[in-house]
Amino acid sequence: MSKQNINVALIGNPNTGKTSVFNALTGLKQQVGNYPGITVEKKMGFCKLSNTIDANILDLPGTYSLNASSADENVVIELLLNKNDKLYPDVIVVVSEVENLKRNLLLFTQIKDLEIPTILVINMIDRMDYKGISLDIPYLESHLNTKIALVSSRKNIGIDSFKKLITTYKTLSTAPCLNASSIDEDYFDTLRKTFPNQSLYKLWLVITQDVNFVDLHRKSLKNNSFTKTDSELKRLQQKETIKRYQFINEILKVGQKVNSATAKDFRSKLDRILTHKVWGYLIFFFILFGIFQSIFEWSKIPMDYIDRTFANLSSLANNTLPPGAFTNLIAQGIIPGIGGILIFIPQITFLFLFISILEESGYMSRVVFLMDKIMRKFGLSGKSIVPLISGTACAIPAIMATRNIENWKERLITILVTPFTTCSARLPVYAIIIGLVIPDQFVFGFLNLQGLTLMFLYLLGFAMAIFSAYILHKVLKLNCKTFFVVEMPNYKLPLLKNVVINVIEKTKAFVFGAGKIILSIAVILWFLATNGPTHKFSDADTIITSKNENFGLNKTDLNSKIASYKLENSYIGIMGKSIEPAISPLGYDWKIGIAIISSFAAREVFVGTLATIYSVGGSDNEDTIKNKMASEVHPETGKKIFNFASGISLLLFYAFAMQCASTLAVTKKETNSWKWPLGQLVFMSGFAYIVALLAYQILK
């Protein structure tokens, strides 16, 4: 018997537990990608519904209605209106939540108008007793023209019968549950007559939204006799919303009973503390402080372990494989390159873990509420907090997270300043340099000096972001309607499964995305470092041997001299030397110069580059990168290359410089102009150079 494969689309308001329903259906069988041409995340999963039916589950971005106001919501509409899309659903599952049923049903009534088989999931039923809510399911089913699945994705209740319900999708009603066109009958009659083959609601959506379809163009609709002005359309949309709510209120009056006497209120107590004018800020500050201290402390052990393992692997490869170019490529190019990627994992995992817990618990919305007034003084929105905090993981998703900021000026400023926050790509650079130049001591008995330095660098990033936001706020003259709505979801204990899946997905995406770049740059670097344009490179052996004939050097010292002479005359050495005049006032030598050049497109390459350069330059591979860097001295002055002054200068340079091609690309995409990413590049990198220069000149 052949298996049937169906498409199921999950849709719902934010904070309804849609993602946990998705996780409950698919487990780890998920793929995260992007919709073609746009940066909206596309989550697909696979689920075996029965012995004969398999389902591709598509998790659509959370939305409050089908009236799109963002790119994420456009995706939802375009997919649901395009029958030719290969992801076009056979059945739509609207996920709602027992406590916000009224609001959730608005989206449901809109979906029903699309005339696609639809199931209503009511999630979090385990909270019904607690909240004193009871539902009359048969009544709701018959008036909403649907089948209802009661589930608790958190307690794993009702998932099996929900799966069974999906398999009966062919028997589900496709009739709308109310007649929304009664808000302006003449208008909709004309529409129906002009396009007899199209669904009325679809026509209405295309008229009011900024979406286009092959068979239905907005322009052709707009240039017709029944055109209405935007203001008239908006009024109609309002009437439509009121109409839908009337219908929902009528139904819930009978179908839902709320006994508020039994409802217990834990939420308002917690709100009072978390948004308190003193406690609220203190708690927020301590949470941030705790996160950054623990990231540095907890990831130290696994990071050192990874560092050592790869140093050992490298020497193992060198000693066991037959000598030659291929072995060199593996031992000095690929292995250190992979090590440079994997060393990120502990810190990124911790960061994503904390961010995901803050979001899942509902705490993040309270921070938005708490910070909005303050942030507005700097031209930002309370909602800028989320990008600025998730920017500590990576600026790319952070910039995409600005989409829910309604005001364009606030959004633009947030996009422009977010790259100042300390992203995880800066962490390895910070970690290695802090490890080299800041003593591993405790102050006041419990505060680690290295951890404090790291914390200071994070604060510096935030301060710089806020400071430049203030300047942009004063400089940019944009007139935008201010408008701000944020949902305050219920507090929830973060679900381990959701957090784990989220952390795994994000870490994987980061490691593979950044990994490809880091690894290929490592291999290119290795090539540039092991080849040179002149005879000085190829004849290095003879030149150095004859020069040092009379000094009676032992073989190891001689080999090391040959190796560093070779490096100096390789392609990369020549490149590094040529920029040395520009960077030596900052306290850097040509080797650091190479690392700066190669990390121009992605700053995380810095450590990997130094790893490659020092592996090629040194004669033994057993030492860790850190130890190699620590023992590096200036050939003329004999001073350590990584001393306090040059270390601080490097830290500041990396704190401010714009060294991430992907961030520039995302900024271009989100602002639709090259002007803004170019501004970021020039301003940030120029500022970084000046600050690093001053720091070195003052401290040296």
Add this chain to the structure above:
Amino acid sequence: MKTTIASLKKGESAIIKDFDADIIPLKLLEMGCLPGNLVKLLQIAPFGDPLYLDINGSHLAIRIETAREIEIESIIK
């Protein structure tokens, strides 16, 4: 002066009366901010803005300038 959501004190409720449809964003309507619905002021953020409301069972926060545009009647203390 109009009585609006901005004139509510913490803990007070009222019925939404009217607002100018061109100023109030559709998204707010979709979250339940419609004439006839009940609104309760739950919390005021430090420095007096934004306001944390329960509108028709939805918990949400809006800025005070938006709140000033939404007229209310029959305040319940």
